[in-house]
Amino acid sequence: MSLAPVPIASAAVPAEPEPVISVQHLVKRYGDVVAVDDVSFSIRKGEIFGIVGPNGAGKTTTVECISGLRVPDSGRILVEGFSPRTDRDKIRQFVGVQLQDCALPPRITVGEAVGLFASFYRDPLNADELLESLGIRTIEEKQFRTLSGGQKQRLSIALALVGNPTIAVLDELTTGLDPEARRETWGLIERIRDRGVTVVLVTHFMDEAERLCDRIALIDHGIVRALDTPEAIAARAGGFRVRFVPSAPVDDQTLRAIPGVESIERKDKYVTVRGTGDLAASVVDALAKAGIRVTELEARGGSLDDAFVMLTRETGPMGRDRA
Amino acid sequence: MTSVSDSAQPHVRSRGAFSELFKVQGRLALREPYGAVGLALPVGLLVVFWYIGTLNPGEVGSTGLTILELWIPTILVLSYTALGLIGLPAVFARDREIGWLRRVSTTPVRPSRLLAVQLLLNVIIAAIATVIMIVVAVTLLGAPLTIGVEFVGVAILAIAELFSLGLVIAAIAPTQQAASYIAGGLFFPLLFFSGLWVQPAQVGGSLATIMYFSPTGAAVRALLYSVFNATPPYTTVVTMAVYTVIFAFLAVRFFRWE
Numbered sequence: 291m292s293l294a295p296v297p298i299a300s301a302a303v304p305a306e307p308e309p310v311i312s313v314q315h316l317v318k319r320y321g322d323v324v325a326v327d328d329v330s331f332s333i334r335k336g337e338i339f340g341i342v343g344p345n346g347a348g349k350t351t352t353v354e355c356i357s358g359l360r361v362p363d364s365g366r367i368l369v370e371g372f373s374p375r376t377d378r379d380k381i382r383q384f385v386g387v388q389l390q391d392c393a394l395p396p397r398i399t400v401g402e403a404v405g406l407f408a409s410f411y412r413d414p415l416n417a418d419e420l421l422e423s424l425g426i427r428t429i430e431e432k433q434f435r436t437l438s439g440g441q442k443q444r445l446s447i448a449l450a451l452v453g454n455p456t457i458a459v460l461d462e463l464t465t466g467l468d469p470e471a472r473r474e475t476w477g478l479i480e481r482i483r484d485r486g487v488t489v490v491l492v493t494h495f496m497d498e499a500e501r502l503c504d505r506i507a508l509i510d511h512g513i514v515r516a517l518d519t520p521e522a523i524a525a526r527a528g529g530f531r532v533r534f535v536p537s538a539p540v541d542d543q544t545l546r547a548i549p550g551v552e553s554i555e556r557k558d559k560y561v562t563v564r565g566t567g568d569l570a571a572s573v574v575d576a577l578a579k580a581g582i583r584v585t586e587l588e589a590r591g592g593s594l595d596d597a598f599v600m601l602t603r604e605t606g607p608m609g610r611d612r613a
Numbered sequence: 614m615t616s617v618s619d620s621a622q623p624h625v626r627s628r629g630a631f632s633e634l635f636k637v638q639g640r641l642a643l644r645e646p647y648g649a650v651g652l653a654l655p656v657g658l659l660v661v662f663w664y665i666g667t668l669n670p671g672e673v674g675s676t677g678l679t680i681l682e683l684w685i686p687t688i689l690v691l692s693y694t695a696l697g698l699i700g701l702p703a704v705f706a707r708d709r710e711i712g713w714l715r716r717v718s719t720t721p722v723r724p725s726r727l728l729a730v731q732l733l734l735n736v737i738i739a740a741i742a743t744v745i746m747i748v749v750a751v752t753l754l755g756a757p758l759t760i761g762v763e764f765v766g767v768a769i770l771a772i773a774e775l776f777s778l779g780l781v782i783a784a785i786a787p788t789q790q791a792a793s794y795i796a797g798g799l800f801f802p803l804l805f806f807s808g809l810w811v812q813p814a815q816v817g818g819s820l821a822t823i824m825y826f827s828p829t830g831a832a833v834r835a836l837l838y839s840v841f842n843a844t845p846p847y848t849t850v851v852t853m854a855v856y857t858v859i860f861a862f863l864a865v866r867f868f869r870w871e
Contacts, residue, residue, distance in 0.1 A: 357719055379721065387719040392712035397644040402637045409633035410720040453720065 308371075310335045310457060310488050311356060316365035318351050325351040327512035329365075333505075338479065338489040340503030340520075342496065342594075344602065348512040349492045350390055353459050356490065357387045369457065383412060386455035388446045390462040390492075396435035400426055403434070404448050411453035424448050424478065440471035447478060451487075458482055461492040476502055496595040500524075506594075508601060515601045524597045530569045531590055533562045537583035548576040552600075560586075564596065630722050634730045642734050647700030651735075652742050655692040659746055662688070663754045676814045681756050683812055685746070686836035690807045690829050692742040693772050696735050697779035698796045698803070704731060705783040706792035714870050724870050732776065739772050747840075759842035767839045767850070771832035774853045777860035778828060784867040806830040825849070828856045 309332035318326040326348040333339040341349045354360040356367055358374035358381055367373065372380050394403055404421060408414035421427040424444045429437065437445065443463060450458050460479065464472040479502055483489050493499055499506055500520045508516040508523060516523045540561065545554050550567035563573060570589035577584055642648050659681075666680035673683050705728060708714050714724040750756040778799070786792035804810075806827035813821035813830060824830035825848075835849035 359715070359719065382719060382721045385719075387716075389712060389716055389719065392716045394711070394713055394716075395641055395708060397641055398637065402640065406633050406637045407720060409630045410717075410722040412721075449716070 308335075309333055310370055311339075311490070312366075312368045313352070313356065314366045316352065316355060316367065317363045318348075318355060318360065319363055324512050326355070326362075326509075329507075329509065329512070329514050331507045331514060331517055333488060333490060335488055336483065336486055337504040338483050338491055338502050340499040340506040341490065341492045341509060342499045342503075342506055342598070343494065343509035343515075345494055347494075347509045349494075349509055350461055352509065353461055353490060353492055357385055357459055358382070359387075383453070384456045386450035386453055386458045386487075388450040388458070388460045388463060390465075392446070394434040394445070397433050399431055399433050400437070400441075400445055400448075401430035403445060404452055407449045408452045413454050414452050415454045417452060420448055420452055423481070425474075439466050440468070440474070443467060443471070443475060444478070447475075447482075451482065455487060457488045457490065459490045459492075462494070463491070464493070464495065464498060472498070496593065496598055500594040508598060510602045516597070520594050523601075524591060524594045530566065531562060531564050531596070532570045532573050533560055533586075533588045534573070534584045535559050535586045536561060536577065537585065538581075540577065540580070540582055544576070544580055545573075548572050631726065631730070634722075634726060635733070638727070638730045639734055642704075642738070645700070645704065647696070647703065648738050651692050651696035651700060651738050652745070654695060655688045655742055655746055656749060658688045658691065659685070659749060659754070663750075673812065674815055676812075679756075681750070681754060682758075682840075683814070683837070684808075685750055685756060685758070685840060686833045687808045687812070689743060689746060689768070689836055690771060690775070690832045691804060691809060692746070693739055693775045693832075694800065694803055694807070694829060696739050696742075697772070697775040697777075698782060698800055699779075699793070701731065701735050701776060701779040702783035702786060702792040702796060703789055706786045707789040709869070709871065710788050718870065735776065736772060743768055758840045760840065761842045763842065763844060764836070764839040767832075767835045767845060770850065770853050770857065771836065774828055774832060774857040774860065777857050777864055780864035781860050781867070784864050784869065803827070803829045807833050826852055828853070831856070 311333040313332070314330050316326050316329040317324070329348070329352055331339075341352055343349050351360065355362045356369060356374060358378040361375055367375075369381050369385060374381050398406075400421070401417070404417045408417050418427065421430060424447060426441060426444045426448065429441060432441075434442070434445070447460070447463070450460065463479070464475050467475060476498065479489060479491065491499070491502060503520055505518065506516070506520055506523060507514050542554055545551055545561070545563060548563075549572055550565040550569050551563050551573070552565040553563065555562040555564075563569065570587065574584050574587070662684040663681045669680060672678055673680055676683060708727065714727065717724045717727055747758060747760060751758050779796075782792055782795050782799075786795055806824045807829035808824065813824040813834070816824075825834055831849045831852035835845035835853065838845035838849075
């Protein structure tokens with residue numbers, strides 16, 4: 291596992307900082323269904339830590355245990371040294387939470403909601419400044435039921451931050467937003483991190499995780515499949531892609547025989563192979579031997595998305611057995 | 614960690630939180646129709662029964678009371694029933710259903726605070742409704758009421774009884790929709806027992822007995838004595854107290870925050 295950059299590292303922070311959140315062997319069942327099955331990771335101060343995976347993977351359950359909303363069946367969680375179970379009151383002072391599928395009373399205004407939440411905390415942020423920085427000061431008087439999806443998400447972020455938390459847990463923040471609003475929200479999350487807040491980001495969007503997260507725990511069927519930087523996970527899964535146009539038709543059998551090739555896709559004149567190792571060179575060499583020239587060659591490292599598909603496919607059946 | 618570890622005064626802001634909650638919930642209550650129903654409907658009915666009374670002067674049966682006098686306690690109970698059974702559980706079930714209570718439970722404020730404020734607001738609205746009705750009945754409509762300590766005690770007990778029933782609905786209803794169905798199903802039988810359409814004194818017999826021992830009928834009977842500064846029959850007070858204890862127990866027993 292490579293060391294992620296610690297953005298706000300300074301002389302005041304020891305060389306190997308204590309994790310702000312540590313999760314060890316977390317298990318949570320709902321009846322017979324195992325939602326989280328032995329999940330362990332630790333989150334460093336000031337990073338954006340992604341908990342990613344498909345729907346129903348156990349992401350939300352994991353962060354609900356961290357925020358003290360659910361009691362784990364077994365395992366140990368510490369948040370800034372406190373247990374979410376026994377020190378719930380302490381944790382709620384410095385952990386700001388944005389919940390998935392949470393609405394506000396329809397007739398509450400933006401300003402009322404933020405003012406109300408500010409009154410809940412000992413040392414809240416200035417509500418006006420917060421609304422200003424989130425770009426929703428102008429809709430302060432609007433009622434919740436009249437807000438757009440993007441405005442609701444901004445308000446939700448405001449409520450998570452108004453208590454001036456050191457940790458912000460954001461669950462499926464951009465689900466249901468249009469592409470522009472998603473990008474704006476990403477900018478907001480980066481600014482939260484820049485203020486020194488540790489961000490725990492739950493998402494099933496791989497592009498979002500890739501773009502924002504310093505490190506990622508990839509969870510599927512309640513199990514951590516990978517825990518590293520997005521780049522390292524993408525590389526480790528060996529998700530390389532090579533796309534080219536062959537000078538003559540080439541059959542699948544020939545391509546499969548090339549070392550490292552794992553999958554083949556064809557679209558129009560293009561052939562795309564995915565796999566591991568020194569893929570581009572292997573493909574060019576092998577096809578040259580078969581008397582086929584390769585043009586318009588394009589090779590790139592795999593995305594997190596590719597890695598995710600590979601990692602979950604590999605272990606999929608085992609996961610299904612467990613579920 | 615420094616700001617975290619010196620959290621020795623966990624409730625240092627709780628008074629601020631309470632007043633802010635009261636302010637915001639109060640404003641929200643004004644934007645919902647429920648409070649108006651608990652206030653406007655009884656005043657409207659008061660005028661209606663006063664008008665019916667002017668068309669049918671004299672005492673009802675051998676009760677010695679005019680229509681207006683006889684119906685005042687029923688209309689008071691109708692106000693408490695509307696507030697307790699319809700407004701209170703609807704708002705609470707909705708706040709639970711949409712995840713608002715869960716959202717609040719991630720903050721240092723407990724969601725029980727929300728419920729406490731909601732209850733307090735409804736009690737205040739019930740008190741305002743009571744004062745308006747008594748004042749209107751005595752000063753504008755000329756009802757010869759003599760309000761004393763006993764009336765205040767009986768009214769508080771009636772509100773406690775009917776609001777506890779509302780909390781049972783809030784506890785068992787999975788959604789706001791379900792809460793309104795349950796409340797609707799109970800509302801009209803309870804209004805019937807309260808004597809809105811026909812007073813127990815007019816029907817007599819075993820139906821009158823059933824009405825007297827219903828949650829609303831007992832409250833109406835106790836209020837009827839107390840608005841004339843008479844001591845209500847102890848059975849009415851005991852009946853209301855027993856219902857209150859049962860409802861409160863059920864509400865606590867089946868309560869859910871999520």
